[in-house]
Structures are given as C-alpha cells and as structure tokens.
Amino acid sequence: MILIDKIMISCKQATYLHEKKKEGKLDGLERLGLWIHLLYCKFCSRFIKQVELIEAATRKFYKQEESLHLPAERKEALKKAFEETLNK
C-alpha cells in the first residue's frame, strides 16, 4: 500500500521530480514513479517539453548581451567620477 503510494505520484510531484532527475538526484522509486507518471500524463509530458524549449532559448539569451549598451549619460558620469579617483 505504501509502496503504491510512493509510485503513483501526482503532477505536482512529477514536475518537481523531473527537475531533480536532470541532475541524477532521484532514488529508484522516484525514478520509477516519474517514468510511470509520464507514460500516461500528457500534461506533465507537455510541461517538460515546453519548459525545455524555454530553457534552451534562455541559454542562447546571452548572445543578446553584445547588443546592450550602458546609457551614454551614465557612462559619461562614470568616466568623470572614475578619472577623478584615478588622478587622486
């Protein structure tokens, strides 16, 4: 009875456990429970796929750094303050 409870997990647990699974942090029962859950739960499978897409996009996000600029005004002010400190 207790074993069944451990294996039949909820969506809340499944989405949580998936996170830990990616770093190999699940024990055998948890892995089995998650595997079974994802066999029949289309929402959780969908959740995982969609989140992975968003994460992959986030990893590419850093590229955007190169197109960003410190606002000119702030840069000038910073330069001035910095030069003053340098010349002290």
Place this chain on the structure above:
Amino acid sequence: MSAEYTLEPEKWIERYADALFGYAYSRINRQDIAEDLVQDTFFSALKAKDTFLFNSSEKTWLVSILKRKIIDHYRKKSTQNELNVYDKDSKDGFMNHFFETEGRVDHWTDANAPHAWGKNFETGIESEEFYNILKNCLGKLPEKWAAVFTLKNMDDLDSEEICKELQIAPSNYWVMMHRAKLQLRECMQINWFEK
C-alpha cells in the same frame, strides 16, 4: 611565449562598460541595478588592482569581479525572503493556481494545465521580440527564483554550486526552481505562444 596581460584603468570604461553592462543586465533584468553593479565593479577593481595576477586578460578579470557582485546581489535577495519558499503545504496560493486541492489532489487544474501550443510554436523563438518577452517574464519572477533559473541556464552552474553560492539548502533550491518554471512557462504561454 605567453601573452603579457596588463591593466590600463584609464581605458576601462571606454573599453568594457558596455560589455559589463550587457553581462549584468541580461542576468539581473533590472536596468538600475545592472548600472550600479557595473559602476561598483570598476571601483572595486581599481582598489584591488594590486591583486591582478597577470594570468588572464583585463576583461576576464573585470567580468570575474562583476560575477561575484551579481552573486552577492542574488544572495541578499535569497536570504531576505527565504522562509516564504519553504511552505509546500496545500494552503499555498501559488501552487493552488496550478494544482487541484480537492478530488484529484495535486494534479493539474483544468484551467491552468499546460495548453498544447500551436503547430508552429517554434517559429520566431530566436527573434528579438521573443527575447523581450522572455526577459519580461523572467523579470516578473521573484528575484530569488529568477536567480536560480538564471545561474543554472545562463551560467551553467549545477545545483550544488548554486546552493553554495546563494547559501541555500538543496531542498530550497528545488522548490524555487520548480516554481520558477511553473510561472515562467505560464507567462510565456500567455504572452508569446498563445498571443
């Protein structure tokens, strides 16, 4: 022959202000805080310039200082409200939005289960517009959740390193990451995939 690295503080701002700002802003998503961190970095670097070991480039060194400052910023955020993320019980409004509290307890609610996104949902996901929306959605997360998500996905740290950096317990990390993803996915669904 190895390259010789030198420090030329008088040229720092012209050379690196934009790069450092880009680095900070893409991780913090708050213009004012990113600007302040960049400023702090230059002044801290100047103070610490005697500790420069000449084994990395000037830029790498400055970025490493900025990185510490970003993590310190996250850490302050994560200790301020740490208690809030521990309540995993069913009286939790955030979780109740996604998961049933009666009947099929802890399964997706009909209203807020993930929708199937259209056939062409991958169209445009590397466009500037997509990134603006992603940035907005990241900006709406509580900062501590955004911190774990960002450190994991932009800085490629694993959970143990992140816990160490932010000085949080592993259980706290998993809870925050779980919630970050629940909220972020829904935000992207509403503002991009089903727009």
